[in-house]
Amino acid sequence: MSGSRPAPGSEAGRKGLRGNSLGLFSSVAMALASTGPAYSLAATLGIIVAGVGLQAPVVTMLAFVPMLLIAYAFRELNAGNADCGTTFTWATRAFGPRTGWMGGWGLIVANIIVMANLATVAGAYGYRLVGLRELGASRLWVTVAGIVWIGVLTGICYVGIHVSAVVQRWLLCLEVAVLLLFAVAALVRVYGDPPPTAIHVSASWFNPFEVPSAQALTSGLLAGVFIYWGWDTAVSVNEETVDSTRVPGRAAVLSPVLLLVLYGLVATAAQAFAGVGPTGIGLGNGDRSDDVFSGLGEAVFGSHDAGLLLARLLILMVLTSALASALTTILPLARTVFSMAVHKAVPARFARVHRRFLTPTWATLGMGAASVALLVLLTSFSHHVLADTVDSVGLAIAFQYGLTGFACLWHHRKVLTRSPRDLICKGLMPGLGGLFMAVLFVYAAFVVYARPGYGAGTVDLPLIGPTGGVAVLGLGALLVGLLLLPVVTRGHSTALKLQRSLLPGRLPPQTACETASRYLPADSGSGVGGDWYDVIPLSGARVGLVVGDVLGHGLPAAATMGRLRTGLRVLARLDLAPDEVLTRLDDLAEQTAQERAPAPGHVPGRTPPPADESMVTCLYAVYDPVSGWCSMARAGGPPPVAVDGDTGVARGLDVPPGPPLGVGGLPYRTTELRLAPGTLLALFTGGLLQAADGQEAGVRRLADVLADRRAPLDQLCERAVGALLPGAVDEDATLLLARTRLLDRTRLAQWEPAADPAAVAALRGSVGKQLDDWGLAELAFTTEVIVSELVTNAIRYVGGPIQVRLIRDRTLTCEVFDTGRTTPNLRHAASDDEGGRGLYIIAQMTHRWGTRYTPTGKVIWAEQSLSPPA
Template identity: 40%
Template sequence: MADDVKDTLPPPPSSHSREGPGELKHNAIGFLDALVIGINSTSPAYSLAAVIGSVVALVGVYAPGVVLASFVPMLLIASAFFYLNRVDQDCGTTFSWVTRAMGPWAGWFGGWAIMMTGVLVVGSLADVAVGFGLLTVGLDSWASNDFVRQLLAVLVILVMTAICVIGTEASAHVQNVLILAQVASLLAFAVVAVHRVYAGTSSLGGVEPQIGWLNPLGAGGGALTAGLLLGVFMYWGWESAVNLTEEVKNSASAPGRAGIWSTVILLGTYLSVTIAVVAFAGPAYLAENASEEEFIFASLAGQVLGGWDWLVLLAVSTSALASTQTTIIPASRTGLSMARRGALPAALARIHPRFHTPHVSTWAVAIVAIVWYLVVSQISENALLDSLTALSLLIAFYYALTGIACAVYYRRHLTESVRNFLLIGVGPVIGAVLLLWLLVESVIDMSDPANSYSGVSWFGLGPPLVIGIFIVVVGLLIMFARRLTSDGFWHERPGVCDPDLARGTGSRSGTGPGTGAGADRNGSGGP
């Protein structure tokens, strides 16, 4: 059995070797670049703009507490990503890890969920980037023209995809510029808003911040649940840093640390801006304007900054623009990892001979995302928002799957220390349970058509749930089709992590592309 397990779970590529013709470019970026990409993938300015009105409408002044509570499962799952990446530096992340811990069927569906999140959200992000960009330069009539906005959004997707293909370094350089624009604009907004509250010059119903706002239970359980569902969307995306693991220096530790620090920095950003928004506008104003969704910032920007309101509009535009690019990364790298293991067609595993990026997988994700965006947009703008709501199902699913996989893969090492037990076992499992609870709550909520943006019934259910079911059914069909046409991947058996790698004392060998950490060297392939 030991030999069989070793055959199906080969060792990872050496981070010190020169990449071959079919490998991603090793050591292309460093920790800070990965950190920036992780932060930008969450699209912080856009995420805040998209949900702040709805969160305040649900929980009032306790919105900062919901932001804080939403951070807890994200940090716990980020810990799972760190420890799993330490023993398996595979750009497929969840797909590879879940396959090794729980078998190919669960792993395949985890990878499929990641790829579909990219398909669902890329078009919407590009649309927001274009819309706010046009508002920034005063072209309001263009922003309200569906044809112009959709045409420019498609062009944005094509340009950002090309940057992803040209190279990871190029992607990092673009992200470094965009993150500066975001952070500077958001901090300017928060500082000015809080200053005006204490100076008594708020033009709305401003109230001074209070420590009690950080209590997530202040608004009651039902409101907290709904707020946490929105919080999952706010934090989602930080793991893009880990999807670049094969291209980051110090790949065993840097990508995982970048993921963890991304969530911490996001917490600080989200808390400061949420407190500023609630303090300046007051809960009454935000509740009345919750239906404005992402344009709530456009309304508040003029109130807070006056003639400098373009700074906030620019922040949201650059935020969505950055995330348009970075969201393609996890989807394309997951497609690459799945293809080179035989879980998807081999064409998706092709690496560009010059740029050493997964060009076929990257363009495939972009094209499918464009088609999805254009088709759903023709139904209605609300239908596009419903497809974004369906994201919470996929996000909660693959995050929870990763948390469980961490505890399962490390199961023989959890009792070696209190640190292992808490950070590798208990923490990720608690994070997974919280997300599974949110997943169930999401399904219940989405089953009622009245809770959707469209407010219409699709087959007696809410459109977001129908979209989620559609993605699951398509995934099942493709998975079974691959099982019939390919063989090797489906015979991989679950294992446990190498004890030396688990303790951080093992050496990694092997240079083949697409390989990951082996099973226990002593042949422990089963539970």
């Protein structure tokens, strides 16, 4: 759509929706209106009575308990991550993208099914309101009216959240006022002018132990869960609410409490007035089970003058209740799909936001169209679509709410012992709510609803046999999401697999330092891919330490990361200075960006290839264990943190930030500093600080964790990740720890021979003696040849001063320092050439050789492999 644009970001509050549009009152109104109190009671009170009889009032109240427990789960999760994806986002953060997808799918299924349900109620009551009862009994005309209502309500949601909130407030006030008037009038009639069906309120109605059976209680509770369902709309619009981390949670907890009072009063009054008989206005009348208010209005208020007006008002109330509930069903449905699209769980087209209204465009219109399609489908095949969908929706609700409760418990598991409040509000209450919903779901789906004949019909399933239609509808809808799971999570799984395959399989031991690392992939397809770390062995026992972050996501970012990591390893092995490595890596990143740029014939309006992968942050450090000096350069990203090996004082290192790779700008600068033995060096990407209140606060918290510098590095990594990222993460995070060492002086030998060819013979003797002392006499001949050739070349082409150094590490390294700046070239000498064979011979006799530059000249080095110790 020309009036829409992609969501600018995936983080909570940064998706481009209209923020600060709703206050606490509007949020509570949204939550209450979404439950549709009048519609919910009209559609389910008869079903509850059919299952539990006179205990219907207490069952409606008992259903409040798990709702309150789950409301606390929503409140605590929203406080930490106010994302409009709610269950999808939170379950993804807690359990991974597969579980998160099923949580989001459960919410989609429940909302789309209930939209068909609400449209049916609105269509039927619309005709009754104007006296066209015959049309209200026609499936065709009710379906037509339902489609029209869905279109109108979808348009209201499309225009904006503010318009929706205003409509909700007026509809809700009318609805609650008429419900209270109905309840009071019914009770007055019972005790003043009772109809033949009236029965006095009894204490036994509120005794759950008088429910006929556990099966009846389960069926009643599941229907009771349905009448409370919808309060979580207040949390689904959290990104458009004032104080998004607090107000939606308060509204979520307050709404079920208000509903408890309203439902208890109305259910008691309706049962006392109409009774539970199977005929007439009795709540046990099967012909009225899907609409108990259809005849109660005239019975309570009378059919003359003011009574007739109030009876019509009751019909209008059910109509407006269904409309308000449908309106607030589209809102969370569209925002859940919108968040799933932003996080790459559904097609990206659903992540577009209207430029003017700041509402999800394709998500809102698409879900409206899906609701229309399901309405037509269900009314074509089922004569009792209302009753069947109410029961089947209960399964989807129990699944979604139960998953949210467990996600809250698991997400906060590391902080439950912090205080009694955390234990109760973040652990005990959500866990019990999740357990209750899980038991309810399993028992209802496989014991109650699966019974042949339950609901409107029975389906003969292959290998299973006759099964209740409600179970088939409810479980079948969830099964569709399970079948789609491999498709929608394939991108995340592939990107994560590629990302992990490109990272080091293990960190090889180094003499220069002890290392440990942690890589935490993001929990959604929108976050994974891009971070990397590396430990690169260099000549002279030195080591290169790297952390980097490609600022994109998914497969392109992981592929870019792989190219840059490979390029950096090649550049590092050329013994280039850190600033020069980053400069050349910047060229590689820029070239990659140019290759990915749109072609000249790119069609306007089409989405160009992602450009974020061209921006990369990188920190490269080289530590020399012989001198204790560390040189490093930074291309964006946070600076490293060092904990002094002697004093234990932690500090952020002042490494000048260069521009990210791939964007150009100021040149990079190398910073050199001496590190005491035992210094703890922490290199990390910005993702490690994502949960902190700013970079400075995150660095301070990291420094506090690393203060115990002598603890094992793996343990410090775990502590740091646990302190900085107590829950799941929205973007990749990488931490690399290195504890420095100085090379043992017994493993180093050095000489400064005179710039005289006669000194070479004495030097060969000294080298042979040193190797004999190290127990490496078998390498004496080769090493003497290497030393002789390199020193002779230095004397011949450069002159003095000259320094020779032997390093016994995991290899035997021979280094010759001189003041020349010319790099020797390896070439194949012709048969009649008198020279040019020296480096060729050295290359054949050694494992590796190379040249690196120093401030005063260059070093030519050659390594020989050592047999590993027995």
